[in-house]
Amino acid sequence: MQPVVNCRNLSLGMGRPKIAVPITGKTLAEILAAVKPIKAAQPDLVEWRIDYFDGVTDAETLQAAGRKLRAALGDLALLTTFRTKGEGGERTLSDSDYFKVCANVLTGHFTDALDIERYHAEAAVKQLVAQAHAANVIVIMSNHDFDKTPAQAEIVQRLTSMVAFGADIAKMAVMPQSVADVLTLLAATNEARQSLSQPIITMSMGDLGKVSRLAGEVFGSCLSFATVGAASAPGQIALDHLRPALETLKLK
Template sequence: MTQPVVKLRNISLGSGRPKLAVPITGKTTADILAAVDPIKMAAPDVVEWRIDFFEGVTDAKQLQQTGQWLRSALGSIALLTTFRTHGEGGALELSDADYFKVCENVLAGKFTDALDVERYHDEADVKGLVAKAHDNNVVVIMSNHDFDKTPSKKDIVGRLTSMVDFGADVAKMAVMPQSADDVLTLLTATNEARKTLSQPVITMSMGDLGKVSRLAGEVFGSCLSFATVGAASAPGQIALDHLRPELEDLKLS
């Protein structure tokens, strides 16, 4: 089976080395835009704007204006916009209805290249949001995060498979390991999903135990690794200027 590839602005997810994403977690428009220059100097492939940290996230006009300024400031770097809900490790608690409204406001602002859509909300709402994203030529990275444990290999593959069934362009799963065995479970599940799914996957085992999973994507099949320039957005993220040479050292010839 040929490896599935998804185009995201000027990059291809699913071919070659894992691409590198860094988060922006600023609370104000000024904080967000101030983060851009240091990030551009580090030259990641993707910026993930974590809008759950943004104080103006529920004000459609403020969200869209800031998003448009950010899109312009990033130049050629791809932009992934993510509202991470509180139950999945995010900074702000919103009702499901408000979560979907925020995501729709992002799409209406026409500034993002990709939208994170959490899998475990109402199925009809999730599918509706995927359709709206695709109508706007926005890539859907569908996600699920378990900050407590690592599910079984069968469960991880099942969740990733369901995301693809729901229309995800890329399926993403992040889990928390309690042991080295848990990290192996995540990597084995990633390899199986890479071999069986029709879309690329992003996986990570979080925390210090899981750091190896952030390095091993090319071998096991995770197409994107999250690094840092400044503040981290999840436990175990590695500084971009450390991660890039490590991925280069581990590349498959």
């Protein structure tokens, strides 16, 4: 039996990989304007990339925007993510400010899941995980390598360490420089899927890695990121192209 994590109305880790769509607006008006076309496209989950949001470092502004977005999304599950500059995000924050922003998300009581980057101070990461779980918020712990694809054993080790830190779902994104790199990511996904007690999300980025965004059900990745409008990472596929491809590759 594969591990399953329930997030609002989703079961992550079973069946077809679920589809997430990012919102990357800089202003509240841009964020809310993105909701209607996204809801019309019917993704499974929305990822709010708050590193794009101009008001992200002001707790009151962030929480007010989060509550308005939550209301606009209705029953759609919401993942909130501050992606730091070093992992492909839009904004540089000190570690202390990064953890303050994440804590402000949790105390705002608007999100279903929170992305926590693995490679910050370990004690602070574990404390934030505990705070998220106390608020009944799912933790997707992540690591992104925009330069290369680590060895298979290293990818598995990073995913394993995330689960050891309390992640409900472990996420790893890598950049391929060759077809062999894509195969490395897929092999690591399959190995981690068999060895870990929690679901995983993996992807090989860019055009070379697009196949990894389609093959999650076969290799073990429970969520794929698609676009309705602006992309938030290289290689993301339009939702209206990704959904039929995932259905075509569905296992019987």
